[in-house]
Amino acid sequence: MRLLTAALLCLPVLAAQAETPSTLLSPELKAQAASLQAALATDDTAYHLVESLTTEVGARVAGSEADARAVAWAEKHFKQLGFDKVTLEPVRFPVWRRGDIRISVLGDSPQSLHAIALGWSKSTPEAGLSAEVVAFDDLDALSAASPEQLQGKIAYVSARMEKRRNGGDYGRRVAARSSGAEIAASKGAVALLIRSIGTDSDRLPHTGMGIWLGGIKPGTPASDRAMVLSNGERVALTAVPAAALSNPDADQLSRLLKLQPKLKLHYQLAGQYVGEYTSHNVVGEITGSTKPEEIIVVGGHLDSWDVGTGAIDDGAGVAITAAAVAAIKKQGLRPARTLRVVAFANEEQGVWGGKAYARAHAAELANHVGAAESDFGAGRIYRIDAGVPAKDWPLVQEIQAALDPLNIELGGQDAGGGADLSGMRDAGVPMFELLQDGTDYFDLHHTDNDTLDKIDPAALRQNVQAYATFLWLLGNAPQRVQTNFVPTPTP
Missing domain, CATH: 3.40.630.10 (Zn peptidases)
Structure with a gap:
């Protein structure tokens, strides 16, 4: 009825x-x-x-x-x-630069995984970090995890995006990219890995913003993570290093974790805030x-x-x-x-x-x-x-x-x-x-x-x-x- x-x-x-x-x-x-x-x-x-x-x-x-x-x-x-009429209108913003990334499986099945840093990711120490991986089916599962599960470990979100004509599944999955690092850090994790927010089967990982810029509370001091811009706005790097695996490499990691539940990765990533820049909107009209x-x-x-x-x-x-x-x-x-x-x-x-x-x-x-x-x-x-x-x-x-x-x-x-x-x-x-x-x-x-x-x-x-x-x-x-x-x- x-x-x-x-x-x-x-x-x-x-x-x-x-x-x-x-x-x-x-x-x-x-x-x-x-x-x-x-x-x-x-x-x-x-x-x-x-x-x-x-x-x-x-x-x-x-x-x-x-x-x-x-x-x-x-x-x-x-x-x-x-x-x-054609005009240039100034736009000022902070600038982030990615550096090298290397993520490797340690233990009985050593190999490299294809990954890319998420935008505005914080760097690892120069020598990288090595830690056990804990897998989660989706962001909700990561959010529900206890600090005891993740303290000192790498959080891995394996959720796969589905193809749709209107791209509708993107909104459901992209939060793992934009919020995952903050959630993982709040549980004591030392880094975040996600399956790429993408629908392909290539060994080409998908980048994208790893944090919503401007999300830092007023009064937060400048640090290696938080920056105060010339206009008073505050922006930040991710709370922990954050990267995305290609879909085939995410599948590989999931299979390895079934074989070796205590699997460890070596995780090395460089990314940094390098200052401010003025670009332009280009406007043309009839x-x-x-x-x-x-x-x-x-x-x-x-x-x-x-x-x-x-x-x-x-x-x-x-x-x-x-x-x-x-x-x-x-x-x-x-x-x-x-x-x-x-x-x-x-x-x-x-x-x-x-x-x-x-x-x-x-x-x-x-x-x-x-x-x-x-x-x-x-x-x-x-x-x-x-x-x-x-x-x-x-x-x-x-x-x-x-x-x-x-x-x-x-x-x-x-x-x-x-x-x-x-x-x-x-x-x-x-x-x-x-x-x-x-x-x-x-x-x-x-x-x-x-x-x-x-x-x-x-x-x-x-x-x-x-x-x-x-x-x-x-x-x-x-x-x-x-x-x-x-x-x-x-x-």
């Missing part, structure tokens, strides 16, 4: 979504959107952009020399794309013709980790959104509202660029009428979600109808936006999500395998078609989307 009741309650909402109104967007706007899609069906601007970025700059970890070259690259190419004060933001993050070349994470996102905005002007069109593309600085290590953008534009956020971020690879877009109030949902339905030829379905009303948009979202800016097929995304994410050859040019073109359609229609809609609301999930 409960299931039947819930289903009946959902019927009005589903029926409303099934009826696509045809009165909000003019036939002319819809025809122009269709023309954009047709023109972009064979346009490889986005592919050439990501090819150039990953070839000429390569990996561009925040605060590195390559970071500066990436900013120069983005400024140059944004100008070449013909944006009305100024609106009749409502220039109303702004729609799209973008991706310009930085990458120091592994791979940052093709899917997130060179593709920068290229897709920049190419989509540029395509509108290239086709001789000018939207009523201002379209702004942002290549955000240092998303990977703390969303510094996204937060800086929200601060720098705080006075105009009330006039930001929509935002969408491409930061989930280069797979085809299959759905549009929108975090808008009920009165604006018919507009989303019309936009989706224009996206239907691209096989993009209507989603829910609970879009939260990408990480770089969190500051805008908190200020009430309406969020939109053009959801990409991420079935294979976590095979590559934060690994040496994140390279250009993993991008399908045809899928990239479909992304640009979708973003250009979305931007043109939202940029010219007769009504502006309401801000400052609390999104409600669609049943």
Whole structure:
């Protein structure tokens, strides 16, 4: 009965979504959107952009020399794309550098394991450390462990991530990476090992942040772990050294532990805080013709980790959104509202660029009428979600109808936006999500395998078609989307 009741309650909402109104967007706007899609069906601007970025700059970890070259690259190419305005906005953040890592099995089956330090990991002593390993099925099991189980030992979390089109299992597993070191240290462990937060079977471990920066309490003194930044913020290294094993090596360690429950590892890792750095958000825009004060933001993050070349994470996102905005002007069109593309600085290590953008534009956020971020690879877009109030949902339905030829379905009303948009979202800016097929995304994410050859040019073109359609229609809609609301999930 409960299931039947819930289903009946959902019927009005589903029926409303099934009826696509045809009165909000003019036939002319819809025809122009269709023309954009047709023109972009064979346009490889986005592919050439990501090819150039990953070839000429390569990996561009925040605060590195390559970071500066990436900013120069983005400024140059944004100008070449013909944006009305291109600006650099400073973003200051702390910098961490990884060093060498070596993790070896001791005892009867000596061998090396393939591992990578998690971002902002604390170093071991120079000579490393040797300790017994204690395995846990997941983070909950580690959290429930007693100090007696872990005192002086290495905590190992073996939970495996599952493949899903929407990457939904990432949220369930990533806490082992971001919180595991703190939990392990609180139990007396001397180091943390986790199975990579990834879905591949390569001997390529996945990096990623090992701690949420900014989580140090005010008043904590500077030390070998905690640092006080020039703006008074406090950041920290992980409480104990933290690293991730590749999936095959995690399997190997689990098998070894079954044979040798008291197995010991030698664990040697180097990583250090090296000071502060100023990078930039690179901002390009097409100024609106009749409502220039109303702004729609799209973008991706310009930085990458120091592994791979940052093709899917997130060179593709920068290229897709920049190419989509540029395509509108290239086709001789000018939207009523201002379209702004942002290549955000240092998303990977703390969303510094996204937060800086929200601060720098705080006075105009009330006039930001929509935002969408491409930061989930280069797979085809299959759905549009929108975090808008009920009165604006018919507009989303019309936009989706224009996206239907691209096989993009209507989603829910609970879009939260990408990480770089969190500051805008908190200020009430309406969020939109053009959801990409991420079935294979976590095979590559934060690994040496994140390279250009993993991008399908045809899928990239479909992304640009979708973003250009979305931007043109939202940029010219007769009504502006309401801000400052609390999104409600669609049943």
